[in-house]
Amino acid sequence: MARRTGSDEAPDSLEALVAAKEIVVFCGSGGVGKTTTAAATAAMAAVKQGGKVLVLTVDPAKRLADALGVGPLGNTETRVPDEAFAAVAGGVRGELWAAMLDTKQSWDNLVRRHAPDRETATRILENPLYQNVSGRFVQSHEYIAMERLYEIHHEGSFDLIVIDTPPTRNALDFIEAPARMADFFSSRLLRLLIVPYRSRMVNLASRPFYQVADRILGSQFLQDIAEFFILFQTMYDGFVQRATAVERLLHDKRTSFVVVSTLEATPVREAEYFIEVLTSMHFHLGALVLNKVLPSSFLDEAAGRRAEWLSQHTAEVAAEVGAVIGADGHLVERVLHEVAESFRNFEVVAQREAKQRAELASVPDVVATAPSFETDIYDLAGLLRLGEQIWS
């Protein structure tokens, strides 16, 4: 299915946004439901719009991963079987695929691809520093997620790729990761570090630098680092070219970003920061999804007044109602009291959320709201139920 790219009209719903893009990146702070909303969006696109849709996810809940058929080692794209859509009215128009990001395996693949020869690749893969680095490299997750996205997009097998970004310390690390990776490999300091290993001839100006470095870290460690970087440098060109291409793709008009947040103070503040940075860096900000929002019935003022009245006149009401249904008045009173108090409690939270929402400084054209579901989402039906809420 061809995507409607290049349309000048601004999309007015997530549905229209998704129809017009090839890549949709979901971002937001931890715990707001990025993975679930990304998967729900992909599922909706596959069901309603058709085409081959991939959801590339980082760390799904086990039950959700099981439902999508991606196991813990699901680094390869797997098709969600049609049977999973059996309960969907009208069936599924397109295909839904899912893949999980395995950082270690993706790094290994990257090394194999960029190393000049097999021997160098093996030496890098066996370097003890690399083993640590590929697992724990600062921003290695972020970079590899974007790299994987590029690779899959470049193969051209999917009409739409929905990607869920890793939980990061700084929520925007993944955007800067390609540029930083390129900087890292072209750094002057990298060459400086490698010099003493290559030759002991160190010029006078930089000798104190090495002496201090030696004293702190020990020369063996410095040598290990140097060897690692020398090996890594053989992949320099490939890496830098790739990182640049990845960055270009993120800026491409076929790519859009969706910011996900709840209406709690901290995620909202981070979402605002996100929106600000994405806009200032000229990325396409497509939509804001407000997730886990309390139902608007808690904002019904008349209902709020009735709850207040009920909590003050519980005994009278209980006597009346108890007579009608033939139940113990005290028991009815206790239940009605809880009903009234519970409403008033959630009313306070709903009002807090409404205030947060009203205070959102600037928002994209599309703002979708999803309720806080009482039960966990762990199957396609659940994903589609969430999807329906945010879709149009």
Place this chain on the structure above:
Amino acid sequence: MVPESLLDRKLVFVTGKGGVGKTTVSAALALLASERGKRTLVCEVDAKGDLSDFYETGPIRFDEREIHPGLWAMSMDTEASLKQYLSLQLRIPLVARIGPLARMFDFVATAAPGVKEIVTVGKLCWEVKERHYDLVVVDASATGHIVGQLAAPQAINQLVQVGQVRQQTGWMLDILGDAATTGLVIVTTPEEMPVNETIELQGRVRSETTVDLAGIVVNRVLPELFGRREEAVFERLCEPDAVAAIDRALDGPVQPLLDGARMAVSLRRTRTEHLERLRAEVDAAIPMLYVPYLFVRSHGLRSTRVVADALSAELGF
């Protein structure tokens, strides 16, 4: 009881999945400790500036500042910490090219695991070693990064065989590995992913670090509305004749109230399942502290206070 000993430790790291209330719990624990007469330092590691919101105080920086009687706050800054470390620990005069050194540090830290972390953990351990405070509460990294942070001294020990850095890790390991001194608190909510991460982290803390798991704080526990008998009555009240009778008494529809109560009951039920799973999987010796869901107008000092009171009750004070 073990829980009392939580605030008797010298160094408490607080972690949790993003969004569970890790910073609130850190802020509340530190507030509680300071009010119980302990000279307390609270440190925010991922400097997002959230901590100052929970105390409604001005910006919190690297240099500790007393924000409440007996309570000091700081925000971790690896570069500032490195400078302090070099001058105090390694006695390297600051004139010795801190510029290139800092750049080299940045560089090495990007590549080698644990370098940035050790500067963070090192600063905190140092405050403990020098006995500047009775208790240091750390609003540490989220579950995904905490093991790397706590295991940094071991990682460095493995990679660096000689040199002054190696000598430095020894005393840090002594502090981190002593259960009477250091403990880790995992904050979770009774929801699927936070519970999964808590269970998984429990195992990793045991196998990959030397730090003692001092407790689990279950945040945002919803109240139970009804017992079994009440629930039967509630169901009866939802039937048309009962609804009509309540509507008459209220002079308006009660349905939104009943719907709200039903949602609260279902939410609580789903969460109870996760809570039970957590209880089943967590070592019975590890204290669990419960903090109720807060129905408050805003998040600030007021909610920090409420959480501190809840923790105080849970700790048996």
